[in-house]
Amino acid sequence: MAHWHDGPAALRVGSDPTPIPLEVAASYRARTRGLLGRDGIDGAMLLTPAASVHTFRMRFAIDVAYLDRNLRVLGVVTMAPGRLGLPRPRARHVLEAAAGAMAGWGLAAGTTLEVDTA
Numbered sequence: 735m736a737h738w739h740d741g742p743a744a745l746r747v748g749s750d751p752t753p754i755p756l757e758v759a760a761s762y763r764a765r766t767r768g769l770l771g772r773d774g775i776d777g778a779m780l781l782t783p784a785a786s787v788h789t790f791r792m793r794f795a796i797d798v799a800y801l802d803r804n805l806r807v808l809g810v811v812t813m814a815p816g817r818l819g820l821p822r823p824r825a826r827h828v829l830e831a832a833a834g835a836m837a838g839w840g841l842a843a844g845t846t847l848e849v850d851t852a
Contacts (some may be wrong), residue, residue, distance in 0.1 A: 737819070738758055738760035738780075738782045738851075739758065739760055739851070740758055740760050740761050740764045741757075741758055741778070741851070742755070742756070742757060742758075743756040743757070743758050743772065743849050743850060744756055744849070744850040744852040745777070745778055745780070745829075745848070745849055745850075746847065746848040746849075746850070747839045747840055747841050747845060747847060748840060748841075748846065749789060750795050750839070750840065751787065752851070754777050754778060754839060755772045755776055755777030755778070755780070755852070756777055756778050756779070756780055756849065757775075757777070757779045757780070757815060758779075758780050758849070758851065759779055759780065760782050760829065761820060761824070762770070765781050768781060768787070768793060768830065769792060769796065770791055770831060771791075771793075772793065772794075773793055773794065774794055774832055775830070775831060775832055776813065778805055778829050778830060778831040778835070779829070779830045779831070780827055780828075780829050780849065781827065781828045781829075781830065782826070782827040782828075783827065784821055784825070784826075784827060784828040785800070785821040785825040785826070785828070786819045786821040786822065786825070787813070787819045787828050787830065788796050788819060789813045789814065789815050789816060789817045789818075789819075790811060790815075790816055790817075790818070791815075792815040792816075793815065793816060793832035794812065794815065794832065794833070795812060795814045795815065795832075795834055796812070796813055796830050796831060796832060797810060797811070797812050797813075797830070797831045797832070797833055797835055797836040797837075797841075798810065798811050798813055798819060798828060798829070798830055799828070799829040799830075799831075799836060799841060800822040800825040800827075800828060801825060801826065801827040801828065801829060802824050802825065802826055802827075803826045803827075804846070805827065805847040805848065805849065806841075806844065806845070806846045806847075806848075807841060807842065807843050807844060807845045807846075807847065808822055808824060808825055808843060809822060809838055809843050810841060810842060810843065812833050812834075829841075831846070
């Protein structure tokens with residue numbers, strides 16, 4: 735996808751056809767705000783472009799997936815509030831979800847994601 739825009743979308747993990755609610759944060763303002771001030775998230779948030787995240791001032795732990803330019807998962811980590819994530823080489827996007835959600839979706843390194851913004 736050449737141009738990302740803030741707003742709702744649907745995420746598909748691997749060959750699973752079940753859509754996961756997704757919020758795209760493509761503008762500087764949306765990426766800066768991210769999940770700050772929230773008590774949770776239904777689905778996931780895609781930060782683009784992004785190579786790292788932090789969880790300062792967050793109220794809950796999150797799963798973080800680092801994605802390459804083709805939306806292939808490079809790695810997944812769980813971050814507690816108040817942490818600074820290191821930039822991930824080759825990462826172009828970061829996917830955030832509530833801690834434990836990504837394992838439930840079967841999301842792991844090597845998985846390719848699909849985003850439907852229509």
